[in-house]
Amino acid sequence: MNLRTPAMRKGLLPAAIVFALAPVAAHAQDQATQGAGTTELDRIQVTGSRIRSVETETAQPVFVMNRQQIEEQGFQSVSDILQNISSAGSPAFSRSSVLASNESAGGSYIDMRNLGPSRTLILLDGKRLGINAEGLQDVASIPSSIVERIEVLKDGASTLYGSDAVAGVVNIITRKNFDGAEGNVYFGQNTQGDGAITSGDFTIGSTSERSSLLFSAQYSKEDPVWAKDRAYSRTGSGPFHPTAGRSVVSQYGTISNLIIGTDDDGDPIYGDLMTLDRGGDSRNFADYHVTDDNDLANSNEQMMLKSGMERRSIYTQGRFDFTDNVSFVADALYNHRETEVQVAGYPFQSAAWTDVAPTNLDIDSYYNPLGNQSSHATPQEVEFFRRGWEVPRVTNNKLTTYRFSAAFEGAFEVGERFFDWSVGYMYNKNEGSKVGYGDFNLINTAQALGPSFLNADGVVQCGTPDNPIALGTSPGQCTPWNPLSNFGDAGPNTLADPNVQNFLFARNQSLSESETQVFSADISGSIVQLPAGPLGFAAGLEHRKESAMYSPDAMMQNGTTTSNAAGLTQGQYSLDEAYLELNVPLLSDLPGAQELTINVAGRYSDYDTFGDTTNLKGGFTWRPIDQLLVRGNYGEGFRAPVIGDLYGGLSGTYTYYTDPCDTTFGNAVVNPATAARCAADPNIPAGYRQVVQGGGLATQPGQQSNAMYMVGANPDLLPETAVTKTLGLVWSPEFVDGLDISLDWWNVRIENAIRSDALTLILDDCYQRGIESRCDFFTRDATGEIVDAQWGMLNSGWLETEGYDLEVNYRLRETSFGDFGANWQTTYTSYLNEQVDDTGENPTQVYTGFGGNFRIRSNLQLTWDYGDFGATWGMRYFSSIKENCAYDQTGGPECNLPNHIAPDTGAQPLNQTGSNTFNDVQIRYRAPWNATISLGANNVFNREGQVLYSQPNSQYSYYGGFDIGRFVYMKYQQRF
Numbered sequence: 001m002n003l004r005t006p007a008m009r010k011g012l013l014p015a016a017i018v019f020a021l022a023p024v025a026a027h028a029q030d031q032a033t034q035g036a037g038t039t040e041l042d043r044i045q046v047t048g049s050r051i052r053s054v055e056t057e058t059a060q061p062v063f064v065m066n067r068q069q070i071e072e073q074g075f076q077s078v079s080d081i082l083q084n085i086s087s088a089g090s091p092a093f094s095r096s097s098v099l100a101s102n103e104s105a106g107g108s109y110i111d112m113r114n115l116g117p118s119r120t121l122i123l124l125d126g127k128r129l130g131i132n133a134e135g136l137q138d139v140a141s142i143p144s145s146i147v148e149r150i151e152v153l154k155d156g157a158s159t160l161y162g163s164d165a166v167a168g169v170v171n172i173i174t175r176k177n178f179d180g181a182e183g184n185v186y187f188g189q190n191t192q193g194d195g196a197i198t199s200g201d202f203t204i205g206s207t208s209e210r211s212s213l214l215f216s217a218q219y220s221k222e223d224p225v226w227a228k229d230r231a232y233s234r235t236g237s238g239p240f241h242p243t244a245g246r247s248v249v250s251q252y253g254t255i256s257n258l259i260i261g262t263d264d265d266g267d268p269i270y271g272d273l274m275t276l277d278r279g280g281d282s283r284n285f286a287d288y289h290v291t292d293d294n295d296l297a298n299s300n301e302q303m304m305l306k307s308g309m310e311r312r313s314i315y316t317q318g319r320f321d322f323t324d325n326v327s328f329v330a331d332a333l334y335n336h337r338e339t340e341v342q343v344a345g346y347p348f349q350s351a352a353w354t355d356v357a358p359t360n361l362d363i364d365s366y367y368n369p370l371g372n373q374s375s376h377a378t379p380q381e382v383e384f385f386r387r388g389w390e391v392p393r394v395t396n397n398k399l400t401t402y403r404f405s406a407a408f409e410g411a412f413e414v415g416e417r418f419f420d421w422s423v424g425y426m427y428n429k430n431e432g433s434k435v436g437y438g439d440f441n442l443i444n445t446a447q448a449l450g451p452s453f454l455n456a457d458g459v460v461q462c463g464t465p466d467n468p469i470a471l472g473t474s475p476g477q478c479t480p481w482n483p484l485s486n487f488g489d490a491g492p493n494t495l496a497d498p499n500v501q502n503f504l505f506a507r508n509q510s511l512s513e514s515e516t517q518v519f520s521a522d523i524s525g526s527i528v529q530l531p532a533g534p535l536g537f538a539a540g541l542e543h544r545k546e547s548a549m550y551s552p553d554a555m556m557q558n559g560t561t562t563s564n565a566a567g568l569t570q571g572q573y574s575l576d577e578a579y580l581e582l583n584v585p586l587l588s589d590l591p592g593a594q595e596l597t598i599n600v601a602g603r604y605s606d607y608d609t610f611g612d613t614t615n616l617k618g619g620f621t622w623r624p625i626d627q628l629l630v631r632g633n634y635g636e637g638f639r640a641p642v643i644g645d646l647y648g649g650l651s652g653t654y655t656y657y658t659d660p661c662d663t664t665f666g667n668a669v670v671n672p673a674t675a676a677r678c679a680a681d682p683n684i685p686a687g688y689r690q691v692v693q694g695g696g697l698a699t700q701p702g703q704q705s706n707a708m709y710m711v712g713a714n715p716d717l718l719p720e721t722a723v724t725k726t727l728g729l730v731w732s733p734e735f736v737d738g739l740d741i742s743l744d745w746w747n748v749r750i751e752n753a754i755r756s757d758a759l760t761l762i763l764d765d766c767y768q769r770g771i772e773s774r775c776d777f778f779t780r781d782a783t784g785e786i787v788d789a790q791w792g793m794l795n796s797g798w799l800e801t802e803g804y805d806l807e808v809n810y811r812l813r814e815t816s817f818g819d820f821g822a823n824w825q826t827t828y829t830s831y832l833n834e835q836v837d838d839t840g841e842n843p844t845q846v847y848t849g850f851g852g853n854f855r856i857r858s859n860l861q862l863t864w865d866y867g868d869f870g871a872t873w874g875m876r877y878f879s880s881i882k883e884n885c886a887y888d889q890t891g892g893p894e895c896n897l898p899n900h901i902a903p904d905t906g907a908q909p910l911n912q913t914g915s916n917t918f919n920d921v922q923i924r925y926r927a928p929w930n931a932t933i934s935l936g937a938n939n940v941f942n943r944e945g946q947v948l949y950s951q952p953n954s955q956y957s958y959y960g961g962f963d964i965g966r967f968v969y970m971k972y973q974q975r976f
Contacts, residue, residue, distance in 0.1 A: 060619065060633050061728055061744045061805060063087065063152040063825065067175075070147065072863065072872045074920055074938040074969050076186055076199050076220065078142045078150075079108030082170060083961065084876060086827040086859050087154050087805060089114030090852025090953045091961050105434070106307070106339035106397030107138035112154070112168035113748065113801055114832055114853050116755070119639065121164035123171040125331070127405050128162075130428030130516035133548035133569050135164075135642035138430070139172075141335040141401040143218040143313040145184065145201035148175040154805060156637050156724030156748060159603045159617040160579065162544070163639045166722045167748065174317060174331070178205030178214050181976040186220075188969025191942070195225040195306060195967070214317045224308035224340070225964060227300045227956060235298055237700045238947040238957035240894070241887065243293065244700035247693055248273065249347035250297035251389030253282055253484030255370070255382050256351070256695070273385075282484040285369040285376060299344035302392045305956065306964060307341040323410075330406040339397045345388030346439055346562050347693060348483070350449070352707075356559060357446035360384070364451035366460050367482040367493070373453070382484075385694055389487040390495040391505055393438030403428045407520075417534075419525030425518070432512035439563040441506035441555070448481035448504060460493055472499075479503040506561045514548040532596070533585035540579055547572035548643040559652070567649020567712070573640075579603040595623035605638065609646075610719050613638045629730040631744075637722030641754055645793045648713030655709060656951075657760045658701040658884075659690040659786070660767045665701040666690070667768050669889050670898075671907040677767045683780040691785040701886045701949055709759065709778075709789040718795050722750045728805075738811035745804050753799040753834070757791040765836060768905040769843055774836075797835035804828045818866030826858040846903060851952035852959060855879045868927070872936075874920035878945075881959065885909040886949040913946040918963050934971040939963040 063085060075081045083091055089111035109117035118135035121128070129137040153169035161169055181204040189196035201218035227233035236245025248254065253276045260271035273291035280287030317331040353359040361382040363371045370376045407424025447462060447469070455461045455468070462478035463469040469478040481504060485494040493500055520542045526534035552566040559565040581601035587593040599619045606612040617635035624630070660667040661678035668675040678684050692703040728744030757777075765774035778789035805827050812820040832847040847853045856879035864871045882897070889909050891898035897910040922936030945962040953960035 060153060060155045061631070061726060061742065061746075063154060063807070064149060065152075066149040067147065069823075069861070070144070070150070071932075071934075071971075071973075072861075072870075072922060072924075073874060074188065074922060074936045074967065076144060076197060077108070077140065078144050078147065078172065079110070079139045081144070081150065082110045082139060082152075083108075084859065085152060086825045086857040087112060087152065087168070088857075090959075104132060104134050104136050104138075105395075106309075106337070106341070107136065107399065108140040109136045110139055110170055112152075112170075113746075113803075113829075114847070115167040115748065115750070115799070115801065118642065119164065119166040119750075121161055121169045123161070123169060124333075124403075125174055125405075126171060127424075127426045128164075128428070128516060128518060128544075130401075130403070130430065130514065131164075131546065131548075131642065132430060132432075132512065132514045133550050133571075133642070133644040133648070135644065138337075138399065138401075139170075140309070140311065140337050141313075141333070141399070141403075141430075142172055143201065143216065143311070143315060143335065145203055145216045145218040145313075146174045146214075146315045146317075148173045154744070155633060155726050155746065156635050156722060159601045159615050159635055159637075160581065162542075162577065162603075163605065163637070166637045166639050166720075166724070166750065174315070175203070175205075175214065175216075176317075176319075177207045177212050178203065179207045180205065183974045183976075184971065186969060186971045188967055189223075190225070190965040190967050192229060192965050194223065194229060195964070196223040197221070197969070211320045212318065214315075216313075216315045218311070218313045220309075220311045222309045224304045224342075225306040227303045227305040230305055230958075230964060232944070232947055232958045233300060233303075233305045233956040235300055237949065240947060241700060243296075245703060246293075246296035246298050246699070247347060247387070248291065248296055248696050249349055249385040249387050249694040250275075250295055251345070251387050251487035252276060252278075252295050253482075253486055254291055254295065254385040255288065255484070256349075256385055257380075257383035258370070259378065259380055276484055276486055278486060278488075280486075282482055282486075282489075283367060283369050283374060285374065288369070297344070297347075297387050297389075299347075299387070300956070302342065302344035302389070303955070304342050307339050310338045312336045325412060326408065326410040328406070328408055330404070333401065333403040335401040337399045337401075341395045341397070343393050345390065345392050347385070347387045348440060348445075348562065349383075349385055349694060350483070351383045353442055353445075353562070357442045359442060359446050359449060361483060362450045362452075364464070365449060366452040366454055366480065367484065369484065384483050386483045386495075388438060388440070388495060388505070391438050391501055393436060395434060395436040397432070397434050399430055399432045401428070401430050417526050419523060421521075421523045423521045426516070426520075428516045430512070430514045434510040434512075436508045436563060437505060439506050439508060439561050440504055442560050442562065444478075444503050444506075445481070447478045448500070449483065452480040473503040506555055506563070508553050508556055508561055508563050510550065510552040510556065510566070512548075512550045515546070517545045519543045530585055532588040535585070536583035538579075538581040542577045542579075543574070544577070545572065545574040546643065550644070550648075557649075564654070564708070565650070565652035565710075567651060569644055569648040569713070571643040571647035573607060573609045573643070575605055575607045577603060577605045592624050593622065594626055595621060595629075597621045607640055610640050613719075627732050627734050630728075631730065632727040633725065635724045637724060637750075638719060639722070639754070640719045641717040641793070644713060645717050645754060646713055646715050648792075650710045650712035650790075652708040653711055654693070654705050654707075655759050656702050656704050657758075657763065658703075659688075659698075660763055661688055661784070662690040662698060663687055664689065665698055665886065665889075667764075667884075667905065667908060670909055671768065671905065673770070673906050674768050677770060681780070683782060684784045688784040691783070701884075702951060705759075706785065707787050709786075709791075711757075711790070712792045714793040717754060717793055718752055720750050720752045720754050720795070722748060724748050736810075737813060740809045742807045743804065745802075747800070747802040749798060749800040751798050752795045753797075755794060755796050755799070755834075757794050759786075759789055759791065762789070762791060764905065768908075769836075771836065797837045799832075799834045801832040802830045804830070818864050821863040823861045823863075824859070826856065828856050829853070843903060843905070849880070849882050851881065851883070851950055852961060854881070868925060870924045870926070872920075872922045876918045876920070878916045878962070880913050880915050881946070881948060881952070882910045882912045883948055883950040883952075885911050913948070916943060916945050916962065918943050930975045932971075932973040934973075936969055936971075938967040938969075940966060942966040 111117040112120040122137040151171045156166050183202045186199040199220035203216040205214035231239045235242045255274045258271040259268040261269045274288040275291040275295040277287045313335040315333045319329045321327045350359045363381040372379045405426040409422035411420045460480045479499045482493045522540035524538035550569040555561040556566045583599050585597045587596040602616045604614045615636040619633035622630045668678045690698040725747045730742045732740045762777045765771040781787045808824040810822045834845045858877040860875040862873045885895035888895035900910045902908040918939045920938045924934040947957045
């Protein structure tokens with residue numbers, strides 16, 4: 001008997017599949033003739049179950065987006081498409097987070113339910129995508145040209161797919177059985193004239209009776225957008241406070257340690273900061289003035305708002321049927337992604353690096369206006385501030401992905417029972433490099449700032465007349481630097497001098513590599529025929545090995561560059577797993593029980609790092625009447641720490657935070673309990689102000705630290721466990737033809753949750769929540785400044801979220817005005833809460849409605865087709881956001897909830913913004929030469945979100961997931 005044919009019949013899936021469940025397997029069973037006039041429906045596999053069946057609805061909710069729906073919107077990349085579904089959380093690494101400098105910077109990662117991207121499993125044709133050292137899966141490696149549909153299992157499925165699937169599963173299904181050729185070109189840009197996206201792809205395929213072959217190539221390029229070109233990012237704290245956050249470490253030479261006398265103990269008394277006059281002589285102290293507001297730097301002038309990206313990919317896929325029942329399938333993917341990011345020139349503070357090298361301007365430097373070669377009465381070495389404005393920091397992130405999977409698969413029959421089997425291998429390798437330029441080489445900088453003199457040729461030379469150092473930029477040579485010259489000053493030894501740039505600035509490089517290997521064997525089929533239907537089963541074995549390495553260069557590891565210090569991350573782990581799933585039909589075709597089926601599964605995992613664990617799940621589907629389905633699910637999850645969590649090296653960071661004890665912007669201003677805890681700290685003086693970059697005082701909340709702190713891994717981390725529950729309805733009323741509605745309740749609770757720590761969280765726990773153990777993570781000096789801090793990964797007590805998913809799909813009957821359709825999907829989050837420990841003594845932290853944790857996200861898609869013409873109107877809704885009041889803590893236009901009492905911190909004034917809706921439109925024409933021409937605009941009304949000083953998922957006072965302007969585009973598709 002022929003059990004397999006190349007294609008799946010078009011009429012197989014019911015209309016309600018969009019809301020219930022959708023097929024996963026790319027090679028579904030086709031219809032087979034069993035006798036005259038008798039047809040057997042294909043057995044297919046659906047996301048959320050490993051069992052093939054004629055039924056497509058199971059206990060778990062799945063959202064499906066097919067290729068037509070993808071083409072009817074203006075988002076081109078897989079990451080942008082996924083980021084705009086309602087159940088997606090905030091982007092883990094927004095392209096607006098331009099200061100991110102770790103291994104994952106430059107990639108695109110999907111975060112379901114705001115539970116973290118490492119808890120969302122990404123599959124490509126049902127097989128793992130592969131993770132890096134931080135446990136993240138870069139969906140930017142998947143070209144959109146190969147996508148047939150995207151299926152999102154909005155429910156934890158660790159039992160079926162593995163430990164990554166705590167929050168959900170994204171299964172990206174590639175195009176199969178493609179016959180012919182297709183080419184697409186796309187161009188779009190913001191109406192502000194920036195952020196252009198150019199994309200082109202070509203796909204060709206051939207299908208015969210025994211084989212199929214597909215080849216696809218794609219190229220895309222996205223231009224950057226600059227912060228200075230948007231009002232909310234032009235300055236450090238947005239348009240309402242244009243001078244806040246400016247740095248005293250500027251592009252103008254500034255002396256920071258002018259000695260004006262001594263006290264009774266003989267210790268020096270320091271005067272004001274002094275900055276060189278524009279056009280002044282840096283060697284003449286008379287040309288300096290007391291530093292004023294005109295000398296401060298707005299670093300946003302040199303920074304990108306959105307980084308650029310370039311991608312090249314090649315994908316090929318083949319299938320060969322040896323017999324009607326045995327086939328070989330294989331696919332290979334090559335993707336090269338390159339992202340370039342620019343941030344402002346490094347803010348060099350000479351005194352900050354004297355423990356590494358003598359980086360103050362030497363008393364014997366020719367360029368020291370207070371030194372031995374000047375006329376100053378009391379010569380001294382100079383501490384100075386100077387930002388490398390002439391050489392902005394540019395980082396080029398490259399990631400090359402090599403992926404290969406192959407499997408023998410087939411089907412066989414025992415009696416009248418059908419069984420499907422598969423034995424396969426998957427290999428995924430990511431090779432990354434990060435090359436940065438614009439940070440100072442501290443060893444060379446110390447030499448360039450050391451003793452120097454004017455030689456007989458009138459050239460300033462390092463060393464002394466008696467012990468000169470050869471001029472040049474090679475090892476053993478030296479080029480002097482005048483750090484007090486202003487930006488715009490030209491000439492030898494300024495930062496505009498190419499020789500100085502070549503000598504001072506280091507080109508640092510970090511390399512990364514990660515490998516995922518999976519060996520698998522699966523079998524599924526039906527065991528016995530029960531009165532209500534066949535008892536189905538699926539079983540399988542998997543062996544998975546993960547290895548990863550992230551290696552900064554020697555200068556970064558040794559801390560001899562101003563780039564953040566970073567240590568080596570390297571490790572591996574492997575596990576063996578076995579799973580079993582049973583689908584048991586209990587009742588069918590009875591009054592009040594047209595269908596009642598239970599599904600149970602278990603997965604055994606044996607880690608070489610954490611031992612073994614067994615996790616179970618159970619679900620049911622009940623159809624009391626034909627038009628109503630009730631479904632529910634209960635599942636256990638287990639997620640072990642990844643390589644970066646356990647084996648990551650220490651790295652330095654200049655973090656952004658708000659000190660709760662600050663007497664202008666801190667919570668102590670309005671919260672008596674916080675104020676009392678701050679007053680009880682012996683190192684915090686009365687009237688304490690937070691010290692920020694350059695040693696000045698905070699002029700806004702959330703400013704960058706003046707000291708470098710250390711972050712790293714935690715080898716003592718423990719695995720986390722989870723329980724996921726869902727309960728839902730799928731209704732297709734007979735009295736409204738074409739209408740399908742689904743509503744699902746979901747709850748995820750994670751015990752011993754693995755999470756990254758942060759200085760803001762540590763300080764809030766210590767002073768606002770009164771958790772004394774957290775006060776040991778940092779050290780203050782006698783002035784109150786936090787001079788040392790170290791943190792890493794931790795196991796919190798628990799993390800829990802709950803909410804509802806509503807989806808409505810309505811397809812009107814054909815009318816004389818065309819075909820109309822509507823799809824509405826909404827996610828409502830009741831709460832997202834966390835407790836730092838499991839003692840029950842500390843308050844719960846509430847995240848819902850703050851930052852990027854929206855209570856409601858909703859998308860509405862309206863479509864119209866009439867002959868060769870069509871149009872789509874889309875609406876993307878984000879509910880309001882709350883954040884701690886920044887400037888008007890006692891009430892005002894930016895603090896509309898001044899009397900708010902937080903359950904975890906007490907008095908905490910809030911500002912609540914309004915909601916945001918972004919509207920998208922596309923019109924298209926299907927030309928008679930087998931082409932489709934589309935014109936469209938995303939955010940057609942040029943909606944701009946509110947200023948958000950909490951900077952959620954962004955480097956700026958703006959949410960990193962919002963549109964940054966009206967984006968217009970054109971697409972042309974040619975089929976052959």
